[in-house]
């Protein structure tokens with residue numbers, strides 16, 4: 250699957266065009282300089298359209314479920330601002346994540362970043378009407394008219410929601426549809442859906458701590474032309490915390506890894522079936538670290554095996 254640094258060769262997306270037009274309008278009307286264009290990050294295509302996505306995104310579970318005080322919001326505003334500045338686009342959330350959708354939606358709006366971000370959220374309820382209500386609420390919380398990616402969370406009532414998602418996609422209320430899970434216990438059901446349904450995205454756990462999706466699901470997603478978002482890249486954080494107690498091997502620097510987090514992420518990104526990885530963080534320092542994994546080269550198979558051995562010994 251092709252990979253690019255920066256923009257799609259097909260030219261500007263509709264969103265980018267709108268963003269540039271609105272920036273131009275701002276200059277024309279108010280004489281203001283537009284905010285600097287985001288930096289380019291390594292990007293990969295969504296197979297169903299060819300639109301490219303930067304390879305490091307951000308998850309919002311727990312980290313964005315905060316109140317409205319400046320001490321809670323300030324660090325997250327910094328995170329979203331840095332993310333955008335460095336060319337990040339994919340932000341993953343869910344109605345299951347407490348206040349997260351509303352918090353990230355409000356911050357994005359305040360920063361004028363709503364249009365440039367790629368909002369992925371989920372439907373996590375049973376019943377058609379409840380699903381529709383939840384998706385409408387998500388759009389309000391994210392402060393967007395159109396959700397980029399709507400996913401059926403943990404396959405909850407998936408057969409009911411997929412027809413709704415298809416109809417919303419036809420109406421242009423969502424741009425892409427997909428399914429998510431986080432546990433190998435559900436892989437047989439996930440596999441069956443990948444084979445039988447036309448999906449744009451699969452979101453699944455895949456990491457040095459939980460590598461099983463690499464056996465069948467990721468090759469199948471590639472074969473079926475389905476983009477992959479990787480959740481739990483640090484095994485939910487525990488695997489990374491355990492590994493970080495051991496010193497990073499000296500050879501990691503030769504692979505462009507300055508931290509265990511980068512080693513975990515580069516191992517994931519080296520799988521060509523992966524479109525984007527979405528580590529969860531609410532800290533600027535950690536985001537900076539994670540974004541670093543998009544830079545430089547990616548390990549080959551023998552380097553990946555070496556990384557896996559080192560991580561297994563350290564975790």
Ligand SMILES: NC(=O)c1ccc[n+]([C@@H]2O[C@H](COP(=O)([O-])OP(=O)(O)OC[C@H]3O[C@@H](n4cnc5c(N)ncnc54)[C@H](OP(=O)(O)O)[C@@H]3O)[C@@H](O)[C@H]2O)c1
Pocket residue numbers: 307308309310311312341342402403429430431452479480481482483484485486487489510527528529530531532534535536538539
């Ligand atoms: N079924 C599903 O659809 C599903 C399930 C699970 C997750 N998800 C999505 O995937 C995202 C990622 O998964 P996750 O949040 O469960 O787990 P994760 O990304 O594997 O780990 C997150 C943890 O790692 C820490 N961390 C992040 N970057 C770090 C760094 N550079 N150095 C040290 N620690 C770092 C974070 O703490 P700090 O905040 O302190 O940085 C947080 O505690 C979620 O936020 C969510 O959007 C979806």
